[in-house]
Amino acid sequence: MRDRLPEYLPGLEGVPATRSNISYIDGQAGLLEYRGYPIAQLAEHSTFEETALLLLDGELPQAAALEEFDQAMRSARRVKYNVREMMKFMPVTGHPMDMLQTAVASLGMFYPAYDLLSGGPRNDLDYVHKMSVRIIARMPTLVTMWEHIRCGNDPVPPRTDLTHAENFLYMLKGEQPDPLLARILDVCLILHAEHTINASTFAVLVAGSTLASPYGVIAGAVGTLSGPLHGGANEKVVEMLAEIGDAKHVGKVLDEKLARKEKIWGFGHREYKTKDPRATILQGLMQRLADQRGLRHSQLFETALALEKAAEQRLGAKGVFPNVDFYSGVLYYEMGIKPDLFTPIFAMARSAGWLAHWREQLGDNRIFRPTQVYTGEHGREYVPLGLREQGPEAV
C-alpha cells in the first residue's frame, strides 16, 4: 500500500504533465507565445500554413520549406469518396463536432496508419510529418463536406489554387471567398492553433503515449474539445448573447445568472487571470469587420462589449475575464458562419498544435499512467443476488 501520495489537486491545477517547447503562457501578464514568438506578431505577419509549420518543426521556415509544406497541404485536401458515402448514413441532426470526430476516426479505416511499435516508425519524422499534413489538410474538407451533406447538397470539392483559409470558405459557401473574410479567418486559425496543455492537448498526450494511430489520437482530441467548458464555449457564447438580446439588458441578466451560479460562457480560464490576449485580437478583428463592412449595428457585438464591461465589475476580482471563445463566436456569426460550425473551425486550427504535441510526445515517450486517491471500501463480502434485499447480515 502506498502511504505517501502527493497531494491530490482537482483538475490537476498547476501540476506539470509534460515538458514542452511548443508554446508558453504567462497568465498574469496575458502573454502567449508559439515557439517563442508572441501571438500578436504571428497574427499580424504570419499565415496559418506558416504558423502550422512553425508549430510542427519549431522554426520559422525558409521560403522553400514553406512552399513544399503548402503544396503538400494543398495536394492532401481531398478525401476518399467513401468518407462522403459514410456521412450519408448519419442523421442530419448530428452535431458537426460529433461528425468531425467520427470522420477523423474513420480516416484510420480508409488510410491505415503504421503500427507505431517501439523502435519502429514513431522515430520516423517523415512519417509523423506526412500524417500531420494529411490530417491538418483534411479537417476543413471533413467539416464542409458534412455541412453540405446535412443540408441535402453535394459537397464542394477542395481547390488547390487557394490558401487553407480561402479554400475552407470556398468549400463552405461554394463561391470565391471575400479577401477580407479570408484574411480574418486566417488570423483566427493562427490564434486557435495552439495553447499549451489544455484539456484536448492533454488528451492527445495520453492517447499518443499509448502509440495509438494519429487518427485515433486526433479523434479523441476533437471529442475533448467539443465540451462547453473547452472549445464548445464559443457556440454557447452566441446563444447566451442572443438570450440577453439588447445591450441594455446585460446588467440585469448577468446578475440573475450569477445569482443562479450559472456560467458566463466565454469567461474565465485556468491559466489567464487577465484578458486572454487572443480575445483582444479577436475583438479587434470584429471591430475591423464592422468598420469595413459598415456594420453600424451588430447587436451581438454591442451586447458582447457591454457584457465584458459589466462582467469586469462583478468577476474581475476573481481573475475572470473574456477568453478566446468570447469574441470568436461573435466574429464567425458576423462572417455568416453557422454557430454549430464554430467549434469545428477551432478544431481545424488546433489540429496543428495537437499534432505538434503528438510529435513531441513520440520523441520522448512514456505511457501516461497516473495514480488515484482511492476513496472506496476494502474487503467486502460478496452477497448473492437473491440475498441482497436482506442486507449483508443475511450471508
Ligand SMILES: CC(=O)SCCNC(=O)CCNC(=O)[C@H](O)C(C)(C)COP(=O)(O)OP(=O)(O)OC[C@H]1O[C@@H](n2cnc3c(N)ncnc32)[C@H](O)[C@@H]1OP(=O)(O)O
Ligand atoms: C478554449 C477554452 O477552453 S477557453 C475556456 C472556455 N470555457 C468557458 O468559457 C466556460 C466558462 N468558464 C469556465 O467554466 C471556467 O472558467 C473554466 C472551465 C474555463 C476554467 O475553470 P477553473 O480553472 O476550474 O476555474 P474555477 O471554476 O475554479 O473558477 C474560479 C472562480 O471563478 C468563477 N468563474 C470562473 N469562470 C466563470 C464563468 N465563466 N462564469 C462565472 N464564474 C466563473 C468560479 O465560479 C469560481 O468562483 P468561486 O471561487 O467563487 O467558486
Ligand SMILES: O=C([O-])CC(=O)C(=O)O
Ligand atoms: O488553455 C486552455 O485551457 C483552454 C484554451 O484556452 C485553449 O485550449 O485554447
